[in-house]
Amino acid sequence: MNKVWWKEAVAYQIYPRSFMDSNGDGIGDLPGILSKLDYLKDLGIDVIWLSPIYESPNDDNGYDISDYFDIMSEFGTMEDFDLLLKEVHARGMKLIMDLVVNHTSDEHPWFIESRSSKDNPKRDYYIWKPANEDGGPPNNWESFFSGSTWEYDEETGEYYLHLFTKKQPDLNWNNPDVVKDIYEMITWWLDKGIDGFRVDAINHMGKAEGFPDDPHPEDQRYNTGYKMFSNLPQVHEQLQKLNREVLSKYDIMTVGETSGVGPKEALLYVGEDRNEFNMVFQFEHMGIDCGTQGKWGVEPWSLLELKSLMSKWQTELYEKGWNALFFNNHDQPRAVSRFGDDGKYWSESAKLLATYIHTLSGTPFVYQGEEIGMTNVAFDSIDSYRDVEILNYYKEKVVEQGQDHDEIMKRIHHKGRDNSRTPMQWSTNDQAGFTAGTPWIEVNPNYSSINVEKQVQDPDSVLNYYKQLIQLRKKHEVLVYGDYELILENDTEIYAYTRTLGQEKLLVVLNFFGGTPTFRLPSSLHVESHELLISNYGVEEDVNIQEFQLQPYEARVYRIK
Numbered sequence: 001m002n003k004v005w006w007k008e009a010v011a012y013q014i015y016p017r018s019f020m021d022s023n024g025d026g027i028g029d030l031p032g033i034l035s036k037l038d039y040l041k042d043l044g045i046d047v048i049w050l051s052p053i054y055e056s057p058n059d060d061n062g063y064d065i066s067d068y069f070d071i072m073s074e075f076g077t078m079e080d081f082d083l084l085l086k087e088v089h090a091r092g093m094k095l096i097m098d099l100v101v102n103h104t105s106d107e108h109p110w111f112i113e114s115r116s117s118k119d120n121p122k123r124d125y126y127i128w129k130p131a132n133e134d135g136g137p138p139n140n141w142e143s144f145f146s147g148s149t150w151e152y153d154e155e156t157g158e159y160y161l162h163l164f165t166k167k168q169p170d171l172n173w174n175n176p177d178v179v180k181d182i183y184e185m186i187t188w189w190l191d192k193g194i195d196g197f198r199v200d201a202i203n204h205m206g207k208a209e210g211f212p213d214d215p216h217p218e219d220q221r222y223n224t225g226y227k228m229f230s231n232l233p234q235v236h237e238q239l240q241k242l243n244r245e246v247l248s249k250y251d252i253m254t255v256g257e258t259s260g261v262g263p264k265e266a267l268l269y270v271g272e273d274r275n276e277f278n279m280v281f282q283f284e285h286m287g288i289d290c291g292t293q294g295k296w297g298v299e300p301w302s303l304l305e306l307k308s309l310m311s312k313w314q315t316e317l318y319e320k321g322w323n324a325l326f327f328n329n330h331d332q333p334r335a336v337s338r339f340g341d342d343g344k345y346w347s348e349s350a351k352l353l354a355t356y357i358h359t360l361s362g363t364p365f366v367y368q369g370e371e372i373g374m375t376n377v378a379f380d381s382i383d384s385y386r387d388v389e390i391l392n393y394y395k396e397k398v399v400e401q402g403q404d405h406d407e408i409m410k411r412i413h414h415k416g417r418d419n420s421r422t423p424m425q426w427s428t429n430d431q432a433g434f435t436a437g438t439p440w441i442e443v444n445p446n447y448s449s450i451n452v453e454k455q456v457q458d459p460d461s462v463l464n465y466y467k468q469l470i471q472l473r474k475k476h477e478v479l480v481y482g483d484y485e486l487i488l489e490n491d492t493e494i495y496a497y498t499r500t501l502g503q504e505k506l507l508v509v510l511n512f513f514g515g516t517p518t519f520r521l522p523s524s525l526h527v528e529s530h531e532l533l534i535s536n537y538g539v540e541e542d543v544n545i546q547e548f549q550l551q552p553y554e555a556r557v558y559r560i561k
Contacts, residue, residue, distance in 0.1 A: 006253035009046035021435035030076035044470035064105035094195035196252035206234035263316035270321035323362025337376035351536035355555035
């Protein structure tokens with residue numbers, strides 16, 4: 001297996017708007033990030049990933065870019081960015097940026113020109129279609145944020161395509177001028193010295209030829225049309241060209257966001273012979289609690305399903321591609337509230353989930369606040385929410401369809417993206433030490449008990465446990481390059497596996513729930529000696545490893561011989 005720096009790294013995602021505000025306007029910014037670099041270095045972070053900081057009207061919190069070559073004024077200036085990049089590198093860390101090239105903002109100069117007339121030179125930078133025979137949208141595809149993917153534009157009497165909000169028109173990647181302009185922009189940032197990209201929604205850059213309807217159930221106005229604009233062959237043609245002409249010329253880390261892929265499809269993106277990306281974010285494990293309701297479903301989840309899904313990814317990509325490992329990001333609710341217990345066993349379950357992510361094969365991503373066990377928030381009023389996806393969902397279900405307010409709010413409390421976007425909880429000071437002003441979104445009220453300041457002082461804190469885990473991964477190469485083998489496959493409470501590299505073997509034992517099951521070593525594993533490397537409970541060194549009872553949400557990692 002090729003040894004490279006991005007396989008050995010631990011990454012940390014910053015959502016700049018919510019990380020640290022330096023000037024009291026209630027919005028996180030680049031000088032705020034700069035002020036916390038030593039905190040990240042102390043945590044053990046190697047790579048910082050910044051969610052979008054480009055100029056944007058913020059219809060979708062920066063994922064709608066109006067100028068790729070400028071910094072959002074709320075975040076600072078290009079001089080602020082240059083200083084941040086210099087200081088990140090001075091601390092031996094790297095910085096990767098979000099690259100959003102499936103779409104732009106409708107306020108990008110390209111789109112302003114494109115919509116101005118049918119014969120404008122930039123018209124074909126985006127996807128325009130006339131109405132269908134009955135005067136409606138060109139087809140029945142549904143936006144990720146509810147409603148049709150098509151928006152009628154009176155200026156020229158045609159519809160433009162937007163897979164996300166109507167202020168995020170999709171670029172036309174079949175236009176060579178679009179490709180050329182995007183390559184120039186990517187090259188400009190790489191020449192500035194950044195260390196790579198997380199590439200947003202990139203598997204949607206290809207659309208089905210002819211833009212046909214997608215068959216859909218009678219009771220739905222629109223269908224998702226997912227297979228009409230996801231993971232199509234032209235995506236791979238474009239990515240291989242991008243890699244060949246731009247990315248391969250730099251020593252960088254590339255991560256594609258690719259919803260809707262399994263391991264076989266993922267290998268088309270990350271296979272070491274494919275020359276596309278280093279790794280992808282996949283979301284199969286993010287669907288285990290959704291049931292038939294999709295994104296907004298709140299269903300009990302099965303450990304057997306998690307084992308099956310993740311084991312498939314661990315084994316099928318091994319020595320062929322690379323995994324990106326995460327439970328949290330800016331688009332997901334907080335993992336400790338979703339897959340752990342954010343009440344009685346808050347600390348234990350936060351540490352358990354961390355142990356899991358950091359002992360799998362792949363590059364772990366820590367999302368801001370995860371390292372202190374930040375939880376979901378349950379705002380009483382819909383007016384406290386800021387996320388366009390949440391607001392659209394509430395409007396569609398409650399305002400337009402008359403569904404029960406309490407039921408929809410319950411789903412938003414469980415699954416809404418603003419759960420992960422409340423301000424970082426630095427201290428017990430006003431507004432959690434995030435700002436001296438009024439934050440753009442309310443702080444989670446539990447900041448007085450969950451914050452960095454408190455956890456730095458506590459040797460048993462979630463934060464200090466993360467530091468131990470990250471150092472463990474740096475010390476034991478088996479955690480990076482070793483193979484993964486699932487054991488106790490049918491146990492409904494315990495998730496256990498081994499990691500093996502040469503003569504070194506680790507045993508990971510995780511109790512994912514609040515019971516006290518007994519772990520029994522399988523007869524296939526012969527253990528002569530063992531050493532406990534880390535645990536989220538106090539464990540006696542001379543414990544009988546052949547059989548022992550686990551505490552609620554207990555995690556143990558042994559080196560065995």
